[in-house]
Every structure is written in C-alpha cells, then in structure tokens.
Amino acid sequence: MTAEQAGDRGLAPNIGVTLLIVLVTVLAITTGYILLGLTEETDPKPNVALELESTGSNITFVLRHRSGEPIDGIKNRVRLVGVGDEDALDGERFQPGDKIRIVPVDDEIRLLWFGENTGYIIQTFTVDTSTLPHGIANISSECPWVQQNTNANGDLDMDGDKAICDVTEDIDVSVTDVDIDLDGGSVLVGDIDTGGDVDVDSSVVVGDLTTNSSDITITDNSNIYGDVVASPGTNIDIDGNSNVTGAVVVDTGSVSLDSVDVDGHVYATPGDVSGCSNAELGPDNESCTTYSFRDPSTYDG
CATH class of the missing domain: 2.160.20 (Pectate Lyase C-like)
Incomplete structure (x- = not known):
C-alpha cells in the first residue's frame, strides 16, 4: 500500500462526518420551519395608494384612498397608529374613493394591516405637529x-x-x-x-x-x-x-x-x-x- 492510498482512506471518514453534520443541520432547519409554521404561505401586502390631506382647521386631517386594492378591515385587523381613534378602519371596508377624518396625536401616522400569519405597515405619514394647536x-x-x-x-x-x-x-x-x-x-x-x-x-x-x-x-x-x-x-x-x-x-x-x-x-x-x-x-x-x-x-x- 502506498502512502497516497493510505491518505485517501484517511479522508473518507472526514468527508462522511462533514456530510452527516450538513444533513443534521438541514433537518434541524426544516423541522424548525415546520414547528414554527414558517412554511405557511404569507398573505400578500395590499397594493394601495393613500393620501393624507390637511384641512383648513390644522387639526383634522383626511385620509383618502386614492387607488389600488380595498383595505378590508372586516376580514383583517387594521390599525391607524398615531391618531385619536386607532380603530377607525377596523370593521370597515376602505376602498378607492373613500375617506375618513382623523385627528393626529403623534408626529407619525402608520397604517398597519394584519393577515392570518403576517402583518405589514401599509403606509407611513409624517405630520408637522407645529401646526397643531393641542400640544x-x-x-x-x-x-x-x-x-x-x-x-x-x-x-x-x-x-x-x-x-x-x-x-x-x-x-x-x-x-x-x-x-x-x-x-x-x-x-x-x-x-x-x-x-x-x-x-x-x-x-x-x-x-x-x-x-x-x-x-x-x-x-x-x-x-x-x-x-x-x-x-x-x-x-x-x-x-x-x-x-x-x-x-x-x-x-x-x-x-x-x-x-x-x-x-x-x-x-x-x-x-x-x-x-x-x-x-x-x-x-x-x-x-x-x-x-x-x-x-x-x-x-x-
């Protein structure tokens, strides 16, 4: 037996151990995905175009649905963070042409949408709080x-x-x-x-x-x-x-x-x-x- 042949036999166990480690790792990741439900298909993010409009009072704003898909607050959970009534769209079907009156209570307003196994920030608006009279x-x-x-x-x-x-x-x-x-x-x-x-x-x-x-x-x-x-x-x-x-x-x-x-x-x-x-x-x-x-x-x- 030559030295080269002996070296080849020495490499075989090392390769086997490496393959075993890779296989165990893949199985662990796959099991984790299954246990955590990560293999479930996530709901797609609604494709919408919204606009926040100031009114003459500098206190009441209008959130308008310009175009895109309806935001279904009946089937899904919808929250408006940063306004007086965070549940203004909950239980409502907000679709193109619709508008609601909101009162900001923060300098940032976010529309959050939650599907069955995922959630998205649909849109974020910035409010110039220096124009608001209520501190x-x-x-x-x-x-x-x-x-x-x-x-x-x-x-x-x-x-x-x-x-x-x-x-x-x-x-x-x-x-x-x-x-x-x-x-x-x-x-x-x-x-x-x-x-x-x-x-x-x-x-x-x-x-x-x-x-x-x-x-x-x-x-x-x-x-x-x-x-x-x-x-x-x-x-x-x-x-x-x-x-x-x-x-x-x-x-x-x-x-x-x-x-x-x-x-x-x-x-x-x-x-x-x-x-x-x-x-x-x-x-x-x-x-x-x-x-x-x-x-x-x-x-x-």
Missing part, C-alpha cells in the same frame, strides 16, 4: 384616566389636564348625565356627547360637542375644533374671544354670541338669538347684523 407631546392621559376621574367625582373635571377620549362614548361610568368642566388650559382630544352640562373655560376641545342638558358655556379664549350642537331646549353661550371652527346649532333653546369667531354656519331661528355682538360668523366672517342665520332643520352634520 401633542403633552397629551398623556387616555380613556381609563377619564373614566376613573368621572366615576370618582360624579362628573368630568379637568383643570390643566390633557387627555384623548370620546366622552362619554368610550367610557363606562355609573353617572347617567355627566357634567363636563374643562378649565385652566385643559385639552380634550375627542368628541363630547353627554346628557350633562358642558363648561369650557380657557380650554380646547378637538372634536364635536353635543349635549341634551340645559347649558353649553364656552368662554375665555377657548377653542372648539368641531361643531357645537345643542339638543332641543339646550342653551349655548359663547364669549370671551373664543373660537368654533365648525357649526353652532341651537333648536328651540337660546344662543348668545359675544366676541366670538364661528367659522362654520350658525343654525338658529332669529328669535332664539338672545345676544350677538363683536362676532364674526360663517365662512365669510360676517358681522351679527349682516349674517343670515340658518334654519336648524337644515343642519346635516
């Missing part, structure tokens, strides 16, 4: 805090607090008619719909304000970024250089407008206007004497 970085409380505050006090008292929540739709409280008192630079991002009185003093509401109680009072440089709607018999008093970006609606109650800007229309019969002075009303910023009040029955907000 995104300072909003630290959400509906659980609002609910606790309301249950503890019997009403919602905010004094310089900043929260995001639809009141009372998204809270479970023991009080039937929740009175709401916002004072001292408070900010509430969300709609107010209550059976109690509402008093907004030196504060901001980012959403619509509706009540069927006795009074709505908005005063002292307060800002309402939405509509102010009184149920029949409810009175509205707005003064002190306050501003309403939407409509003001009174039906068989009374409305007083003193040193106030209302960017939308005022829906009230002339007999229900108990006072109006130093006000700019409607899209054309008309004075109390030149503005034509709208019929409350024509409000379709």
